[in-house]
Amino acid sequence: MLRPRGLPKPVRRKSAADIEPAVGETRPNGVTHSERLRIEIADQILNGELLPGTPLDETTLAERYGVSRTPVREALRDLAAAGLAVHRPHRGAVVAAVTDVRLQEMFDVMADLEGLCAGYAAENITPAERQDLTLLHATAKELVRKGDLEGYTQANDAFHTFIYAASHNAFLVETAMSVRRRVAPFRRAQFRTLGRLAISHQEHDRVVQAILRGDREAATREMRAHLSSVHHAFQIFSEGR
Amino acid sequence: MLRPRGLPKPVRRKSAADIEPAVGETRPNGVTHSERLRIEIADQILNGELLPGTPLDETTLAERYGVSRTPVREALRDLAAAGLAVHRPHRGAVVAAVTDVRLQEMFDVMADLEGLCAGYAAENITPAERQDLTLLHATAKELVRKGDLEGYTQANDAFHTFIYAASHNAFLVETAMSVRRRVAPFRRAQFRTLGRLAISHQEHDRVVQAILRGDREAATREMRAHLSSVHHAFQIFSEGR
DNA sequence: TTCGCACGCGATGCATACAATGTTTGGGGC
DNA sequence: GCCCCAAACATTGTATGCATCGCGTGCGAA
Known part of the structure; x- marks a missing residue:
């Protein structure tokens, strides 16, 4: 294993990006990578750091956040389901644009x-x-x-x-x-x-x-x-x- | 289909045109496993074949449909996002129950x-x-x-x-x-x-x-x-x- | 020039192996 | 007998490699 577990995560903002309220959920520690990624990327979209149309490349994101493609894929899928991104088979995801x-x-x-x-x-x-x-x-x-x-x-x-x-x-x-x-x-x-x-x-x-x-x-x-x-x-x- | 002449490139930067996956567009060829699974499992939930509370075990579903766990996971994540299932970290997914x-x-x-x-x-x-x-x-x-x-x-x-x-x-x-x-x-x-x-x-x-x-x-x-x-x-x- | 097609590259989809976490169970102490 | 704790088990989370698909590129023909 080349990389330490505690990775340097880039600038955590106010995370108002809870996608599923999850009624009585109390899990202070042990957040999965895919969930963390989902929140961070969602925040960037909502804050305008990721503009509509920006491609969300799995490989690039995986490298940037120091994880493998798997949790990135899951995060992107969630974002697409929430309407913040658009996902098309074999063509990847982009930040959702609106006419x-x-x-x-x-x-x-x-x-x-x-x-x-x-x-x-x-x-x-x-x-x-x-x-x-x-x-x-x-x-x-x-x-x-x-x-x-x-x-x-x-x-x-x-x-x-x-x-x-x-x-x-x-x-x-x-x-x-x-x-x-x-x-x-x-x-x-x-x-x-x-x-x-x-x-x-x-x-x-x-x-x-x-x-x-x-x-x-x-x-x-x-x-x-x-x-x-x-x-x-x-x-x-x-x-x- | 005419293309304007003299322009060096059509610039196919798909920014706003293809946001929505065009509802009726069904292509029998090239459908991904995760999408097929999502549809099949969703149908079973909506038809009442999978009752609320039923655990959606990744391994079991993977064996049943003859695929690996990866596409099953993605399908379950989509179902959870659609509200048909509930997903909790490290505890798997179950068919959503409603009080x-x-x-x-x-x-x-x-x-x-x-x-x-x-x-x-x-x-x-x-x-x-x-x-x-x-x-x-x-x-x-x-x-x-x-x-x-x-x-x-x-x-x-x-x-x-x-x-x-x-x-x-x-x-x-x-x-x-x-x-x-x-x-x-x-x-x-x-x-x-x-x-x-x-x-x-x-x-x-x-x-x-x-x-x-x-x-x-x-x-x-x-x-x-x-x-x-x-x-x-x-x-x-x-x-x- | 323009169109068509085949080839190659890059990115995504999927499978498999390994790591981490939740749950269960069995044994020991009270 | 009951409770507590710990270790094994089961299941999910993550990493990595291969398979497959989309798209750009370049060559050749009309």
Whole structure:
């Protein structure tokens, strides 16, 4: 064996790339190579380090991460299943690219799914969650005031994730998260438009108010409006670059 | 097929064109083992031949299908990604089991997704599709009259699939199909309740009428009501067995 | 020039061997 | 008899070599 077990792994970012939530899974140690690779490559795709169309060569990746091709193949297969890559027999995998039409479709579905989450949340949110949501929302307001773009981006993610969870429908959460991961690279860009933070927070506010007063219809409507706005902001950014 | 003259190279950098593997493209020659296995095992799960909780032993499956463990592993990984199996590190895969709560959640999401499809369809259906839908619906009516359970089951599948397609949102179609595959084993059982065929067709009729008159709200509502009814029928069957 | 085809190279699919982990089981102590 | 621990066993994870496929390349014919 030429290579030591503890290999130098390249720059571990925040790993928000959990592909399968796996309900009560508690395995702190003994993570397999294929899983680690899946998370790392997924993060790189989501962070924009691996651009759409980039070929994901098994051999190259195997060398880069110091493992054999086998775990790489399994990771790539998972990424393809999650929609982050496209895999074709005997032709390898590439980072998934999306056409304008498809992006539009994904945003539409995303808006409806998040609308559903918000609607469910309006009906199922618990008292404890109401407090947490209020707090989360107030914290975000502070970030807007300070113009903390990085902080607000994270708070925004947390906000949406929280509302998924408040729907109290685990399957819906998984479905929404799955779609969201695929739209994430495009969603992120919205905040580059100046003043978008404040608008985003205002829209969040309408969603929060609707949920807190248990108004399902309004929660759904406001969340969909918000997502529509996010899409619009992305388009503006997209055209102007 | 003309190619522009004077250009030095066509530059076949497949960036966005061939993302989706073109659904109907079946090539009997050159299908990989892992894909064949994935399809066969998936069918067995969906047909109820492999019951939830059944362990999917790599070695056993490899021997049964006369291949090595490698393609079996890849097939199992795909099945896990599709939600048909559950995979846990160092512990193997088992056919996915669903609790009552989870099934409820899946039916809820399914109902909302199909409602969305119907709503989109009401807005986007083409004249040609209107004719086809009408024909499909009339054919099903005949099957109900004859009490052809097998035939109606297929027509029912075709009906729902058709409405997905009529939404003209490919991403929504994929999302809905993905969820549907996971609920399929339970959906199928509904027609064992006597008289369910006629009721199902009546509900379809309301959906069809709403779509044909372009009433998005009604189409969504009626489709959700239909799915709710399907779920109820399954519960009745489920309790009585 | 342009098209067609055969050949060769590189990458992926698969098989097999080895390593690591989870589970089971059997023996000893309480 | 019951519990605990450890070692053997069974099963999965990983590495490596060979087989197979796709695609580019270059030669030859129309």
